[in-house]
Amino acid sequence: MSFFRIKKNVYPLFAIVASIAIIVYALVMAKRASCSYFLIGAYFWIMIFGCFRSCLRMLPIYIIVGGLFSALFYLATGVASSALTMANRFGGIFLAVAIGMSVESVTMTRNLSQLRCPRSVTLGMLIATSFTTVLRTEINRVRESMKTRGAGSILNPKIFYRAFLIPFVTRLVKISDTLALSVETRGFALGKVEYTVYKKENIAFSDILFLVGIIVGGTLAVVL
Amino acid sequence: MKAVELKQVSFSYDGEKKVLDNVDFFAEYGEITLISGASGQGKSTLSSIICGIIPNVNEGVLNGSVLVDGEEMQGKRLGTICRKVGIVLQNADEQIVHKIVEDEIAFGCENLAFAPDDISSKINEVCKLMNIDPKWKTRSLSGGQKQRLITASTLAMGQKIVILDEPLANLDKEGSELLMSILRSLCEKGYCIIISEHRLDMIMPYADKVWHMEKGKIKQIEDAFSYLSGQSKQIDDVCPRFISKDYAFRLENVGFSVKDRKILDDVTVAIPKSGRVVLLGENGCGKTTLLRLISRLYKPTKGRITQNIDERFGQKNKGSRKWFKSVGIVYQNPDYQLFMPTVRAEIEFGAQSKEYAQCVMERFSLAHLADRHPHSLSEGQKRRVSIAAVLASRPQVLILDEPTVGQDYEGLKSLVDILNSEHIDSGNTMITVTHDVRCAKALCDIAVVIKDGKVASIGGKDKVDEFFSLSKD
Amino acid sequence: MEEKTTNKTEEKKSNKFKIKDIVFLAIITACTLVTGAVMPLLVNVPLFGIIQLGLGLQFSLFPVIGMMKVRKPGALIFMAVFISLFLVFMFPPMVMIILCAVVAEGVVLLFFRGYKSDWACVTAGTLYMPLTIPLLYLYYNAFYTVNGEEKQAVSMFIGSSNVGMAVGISFAVIALCFVGSVIGMLISRELRKAGVLKK
Known part of the structure; x- marks a missing residue:
């Protein structure tokens, strides 16, 4: 397995550029068979460059969702090319998401900090990315409490407002207040302040190879 | 020199109702100082004043003198105060921003512009002290481990004065004793530890000085042992003897x-x-x-x-x-x-x-x-x-x-x-x-x-x- | 004169973002994103306004709560920047949401002179998502033009060839976002009254 993991993470900014490139190529060339070849090639390419797990994780979701939409479009139009178009479009998006999933929020934040991005943006990004797990837990707890208090179905708008949104937003506010205090008392400050980056993100040869590979592959698929 | 000294400190959030009223308080290096008292009597306000949250984040009218390590803190920014005083807040779970223990501990050090090599050695030092692994995933930690992680991330910043707000609230006996013994060892290294806590039974063997807060006033307890014993006695059962039938x-x-x-x-x-x-x-x-x-x-x-x-x-x-x-x-x-x-x-x-x-x-x-x-x-x-x-x-x-x-x-x-x-x-x-x-x-x-x-x-x-x-x- | 200058300085100071504002806006953004995770599925469905219909409610409700707590010009733009950092991996054209936030904030500042009024937050929340409709429409046309299939985007989007239906869907999106914004306002008002939602 470690053979496929030349580098743990792609240079974060290159990952963004690669994602955009893949989506744009996939949208522009969606109707062509060469787009499918490009996407298959890109899939293996990004796997080699450290996105192995996320690629594997996205594959079954892509097969189900992409397959469903392709089948629907084939049934609606009766033309095989519209199914191919849908499969390519979804392929592009799922590949971009796979790259996004493999970029750790901490590396992205450190990369942006290194590039002297405003601290408000780096902090916001760090929290927004790391909070999805916490939010999922909070949502589950509120829903469980609804159940135990016999609040009824979440599909009822009145109940959804009262028994779900009110406790949920209350929790968000409380978490936010505690977290803000914690961040501030741990020395975080906005504006022009001195700070360091514990582990710097540097561009490696493999990063350049990764990005060039995507761009060359896409361009070849357009040209040929 | 006293680590923390408050002289005639009064505080009010709205300028009228005093939450603290002419408080005189001190804490020394090498000691665990306990602040005790019922909920809503001003313990958290006192901690917030010492660590600069008041008046920098939570605004209000603050009077009197707040000395930390002999230096007047009134008018100083939180960024300056937090280099001297660290605070471990309640609800550790809500304060974790990173996925890996190592990154969470590094967060405070990065903010204080420590060199990467220093951060690395600080991480190793506090992880060893707090009995946690730098490579652990933060979301899979138990309640006790999360509390130790947040304490570690504060200690890594190098302050010698550390305030802990109800650190034992979610810990079991074992976890509480582990944390308290770590804090005791820090005191022996010259740290000043200030704890605000309700579970006095756990603190009893470790506290050097005890202060009692009531209605915004504070006083030092001379006979700490009998005070703590009285506050942590077991509640009587009023229910009749139970006989199981079904x-x-x-x-x-x-x-x-x-x-x-x-x-x-x-x-x-x-x-x-x-x-x-x-x-x-x-x-x-x-x-x-x-x-x-x-x-x-x-x-x-x-x-x-x-x-x-x-x-x-x-x-x-x-x-x-x-x-x-x-x-x-x-x-x-x-x-x-x-x-x-x-x-x-x-x-x-x-x-x-x-x-x-x-x-x-x-x-x-x-x-x-x-x-x-x-x-x-x-x-x-x-x-x-x-x-x-x-x-x-x-x-x-x-x-x-x-x-x-x-x-x-x-x-x-x-x-x-x-x-x-x-x-x-x-x-x-x-x-x-x-x-x-x-x-x-x-x-x-x-x-x-x-x-x-x-x-x-x-x-x-x-x-x-x-x-x-x-x-x- | 001096008093006026002092007031202005104080207003400027109070409009400056604090750490607690950033943290709350980031958490609200995370919330919007978690509930908007259906985006990758919607972007390829050829229905005029489908993205906005699918995401309108959560993209108005949560940002309004964010604005009602922070109440500072730029709050919506902040949230849009955080959101777009994620959307870039799902559907890059939606990064234009930043532009929509700028326009929505501009309108609010012009008519309400800030976020002091609850309805200013509702207005910004109502405009935010519907503004992406014309931008995405332009994007699709430009993109299909690049592809050499002029104006196919227009015919591809069911309803867009029928002006009446396109207008109808646009109004439906605005109505949905208005409902979401009002719900956000009601929640915020209730929590403010309870002392939970403090500025």
Whole structure:
């Protein structure tokens, strides 16, 4: 397995550029068979460059969702090319998401900090990315409490407002207040302040190879 | 030189009502200083002033002199103060921003512009001290480990003065003792540790100086031992002697696993009807999972749970709306369970009748708060509302998951009295999970000790004594 | 004159973002994103306004709560920047949501002179998502033009060839976002009254 993991993470900014490139190529060339070849090639390419797990994780979701939409479009139009178009479009998006999933929020934040991005943006990004797990837990707890208090179905708008949104937003506010205090008392400050980056993100040869590979592959698929 | 010294400090949030009134306080290097007192008396405000949260983040009118390490702190920015004083806030879970322990600890050091090499050595140093691994994933840590992580991330910043706000609230005996012994060792290295805590039984062997806060005033306690003993004595049980006749739940070889991880294994126990059962055990031993299985929030992956509450509910482990009216669950954090616009509406929601809801409100001393929004109440009042709201539907079984966390002695005593009087009146079956030695016996007819996902022993009140004295040793 | 200058300085100071503002806006953004995770599925469905219909409610409700707590010009733009950092991996054209936030904030500042009024937050929340409709429409046309299939985007989007239906869907999106914004306002008002939502 470690053979496929030349580098743990792609240079974060290159990952963004690669994602955009893949989506744009996939949208522009969606109707062509060469787009499918490009996407298959890109899939293996990004796997080699450290996105192995996320690629594997996205594959079954892509097969189900992409397959469903392709089948629907084939049934609606009766033309095989519209199914191919849908499969390519979804392929592009799922590949971009796979790259996004493999970029750790901490590396992205450190990369942006290194590039002297405003601290408000780096902090916001760090929290927004790391909070999805916490939010999922909070949502589950509120829903469980609804159940135990016999609040009824979440599909009822009145109940959804009262028994779900009110406790949920209350929790968000409380978490936010505690977290803000914690961040501030741990020395975080906005504006022009001195700070360091514990582990710097540097561009490696493999990063350049990764990005060039995507761009060359896409361009070849357009040209040929 | 004193580490912290407050001279004639007064503080008010609105400029009128004084939260602190001419307070004189000090804490020294090499000592653990405890600030004790009931909820809402100004302990957190005092801590916030020392570490600069007041007036830098929470605004108000602050008068007097705040000296830290001999230097006046009034007018200094939080960024400057936090280099001298570190604070470990409550609810460690809500403060973690990174996925890996190492990154979380590095966060404060990066903000103080430490060199990367220094950060690395600080991480190793505090991880060793706090008994955590830098490579661990933060989200998979237990409550105790999270508390140690947040403490570690503060200690890594290198301050010699550290304030901890209720650090033991969610820790079991073992976790509390580990944390306290680490803090003791820091004191021996010359640190000044200031703790604000309700669980005085745990602090007793470690505190060097004790201060008592009441109505915004503070005084040093000379005879700390008798003060702490008085504040941490066990609450008396008012319920008559229980005689078991029938069972409410019978668990036979029950197991629960998530993927390959066994949380409970081979649990066989009977919960008697109209009895009070206390589940005891260390953090992560499976107590809460057991509560969830009994209350049908989870389904066992092995074994069988038989209920004897009502035939209508069957034995299929399916929790319906009617089931949850008969089996009331009270969570540790009342915020999740309160959603109506007034206390009255909250208690009337699901109540047998409006009259009964009124009766419950009076019994819980909530009638004067009937028109208030539940979320506008103090933590103790919110907890009372959440229990009252559950009891208003007259459940045959009442399940309480850590209902006493963060309660001061008086608040705890009144809560236990209410629960017991309700139990005497309604004859409900009560199942409680608690780490609190002060109330465990008062809520217990039968004690079940869980260890590593298995029932280690079952007994009466003597088991509670045995459990707490064993963990003390 | 001096008093006026002091007031202006104080206003400027109070409009400056604090750490607690950033943290709350980031958490609200995370919330919007978690509930808007259906985006990758919607972007390829050829229905005019489908993205906005699918995401309108959560993209108005949560941002309004954010604005009602922070109440500072730029709050919506902050949230849009955080959101777009994620959307870039799902559907890069939606990064234009930043532009929509700038326009929505501009309108609010012009008519309400800030976020003091609750309705200013509702207006910004109502305009935010519907503004992406014309931008995405332009994007698709430009993109299909690049592809050499002029104006196919227009015919591809069911309803867009029928002006009446396109207008109808646009109004439906605005109505949905208005409802979401009002719900956000009601929640915020209730929590403010309870003392939970403090500035």
